[in-house]
Amino acid sequence: MVKIKGYISSNFTKSFLTIFLPFFMIISLVYLVKISALTERIQITFGELLLLYSYSIPDIIFYTLPLSFITALANVLIKLSQDNELIALYALGLPAKKVLRTLLLLGLLFSLLLLSISFLAMPLSKQFYNSFRQEKQAEAKLNIVPGTLGQKFGNYYMYVKEKNEDVLSDIVIYNRTDKAQEQFFSSQTGQIQTKENTISLLLDEGYGYTYSQNKLQQVQYKTLEVYNNLTSGGFKFEDIATYWGQAKTDAKRMHRILFFIFISLIPLLSVYLIASFTMINPRYQSNRSFLVIFTTTLLFYAIASSLQKWGTPLSLGLIIVAFVIVGRWLFTKRISKYF
Template sequence: MKLKEYLLSQLSQTFFPIFLGLYFITSIIFLVKIASLSSAITINFVELLKLYSYVMPTIIFFTLPISFFISLVITLSKLSSEYELIVITSFGLNPLKIIKIFFPITLLMTIALVIISVGLIPKAKYLNKAFIEQKKKEANFNIKASEFGQKFGDWLIYIEDKDDKKYSKVKLFKTQDKKDQFIISDNAVLENENGNLSFKFINGKSFVIDNEELNQIDYKNMYLNDSIVDSNIGDFTTSFNYWKANFSKNQNTDRFSFNILVSIFPLISLLLVVYAGYFNPRYEKNKAVMKAVVFVTVYYIFMQISVDNLFLHSLYIVPLSWIGFTYFMYQRSVKQQY
């Protein structure tokens, strides 16, 4: 029990600096991309944090598997360089038993990554796209006082005065089905609720005029709505329904496969952790980090090629091939010596 706690404490000391470093660097890249949106839309600090929260699952998804795998390798290599693994092995704790100690936490992390990649990321991307479209639509409705030719949806609009989103002496006009429609209002407020932009008119009249009659309505409050969210975005209910709809249309199967294969990378690479981390410091140099980077690079290239060509079939071909490769590397080196 104490040995297990010691190994996990050594892993945590290595993991958190690596993960936080990668997370910080990746966050800066995404923040720069978010800040570049200010050229097209106006966002305040709170909205900037909101957009950042939408990309957090993606940042975690790309940084966590790599940092965890490299941390495992560095942890074992550190113990090897300090002769601790030799002592541990002499007490009967072989490499496979070391893997069993790290297996539960690796499995939990893999499950968390699957939930993030398949469950959270699609929802976060939808919210991010909907928010940006909403801000762009709001920017298009930047109605100015005392200017002709401005539009709100299908309506021509003219206002005499404006204070932020409050308007006074508002007049709207639209021709539809050979009918002229007028709306006049003493005051109006521009509101945004759940992706819908609407004018609330206060104290006014509405007219509908055709060749035969004129209809007039006096009102105290009236709403005129216009959809903000682009219809191309579609609706998002749950992640399950999202992937179900994509599979039925044979869309984004490569993205689904990519997400799953990235999530399980640390779990199916545990034998490589032993291969890269175990060495005799008296006869060998510590090449653990270099090996870990090479394995990560090879896996991601192999995975991407498989996903692009095999789609959903890569979900079983890649793990089986990779586990076979890791067992071969483990058997020809570590298993023979320890």
């Protein structure tokens, strides 16, 4: 019996890796394209690109693993059936439900893995990703390029002739407070400062001009501090309990929980359902594995999408119970009744 379990597990592993790895690579390319689109707004190095990609790995695994499991399960059972190996096991006195126990155990392990990824890894990776992007966007908005017009610092437009690290030279700042009034500031030197998560530009020895239709005012200053509307390091991390605890008041996050639970349970819920149509007698039944995979996947993900939009804990519980009952009933009627 131990050898039979090992043989079934070995066949499933080969089939699963053959399917999972191409899916993983394809979805990875999609995420890399999405990440590379950020370079239109922020500058990132190749190492930072890989770091952002690593934050996406939990999502990639979560969305590719259930489909890979369904496909691998259907393929391995069809292969064992067409090679008459299942028939040989039945002839040796091993009933179909015992053959399926190894695959049920694998389905349970995969479901536990998906639950861990969705409720532990994905919230953390999402927060790391958002924190990194927010920090880079703030840096991009403060990346003053000498000799370039139209650069913004908060609500101000500014021009800088020269820049040496954080020290700026020959600075001109323009701000239009309303339709009838404009402001100009000029300074020989200045520097960007960050204090208590507040970003400002400190100007030294300059002049300020306020212009309206009726008058022009001039002021000479020794130092002038211009504040940006950005803050540095403002992203707040939440622990897992706090993150999911918001589901009590946030309906969107509650629906997300229902979606994650159902998707995570797909490997376990699909075993009896897939086996009911892929454990066949090749002499009398045709191979319809492609139709089984397509229909089952479409059904599971359609229900998951509905739960994400309109689901409730009660509806999730009823759907899970329904899949268990229907799966066992189909397996008993089509397979274990005869084998």
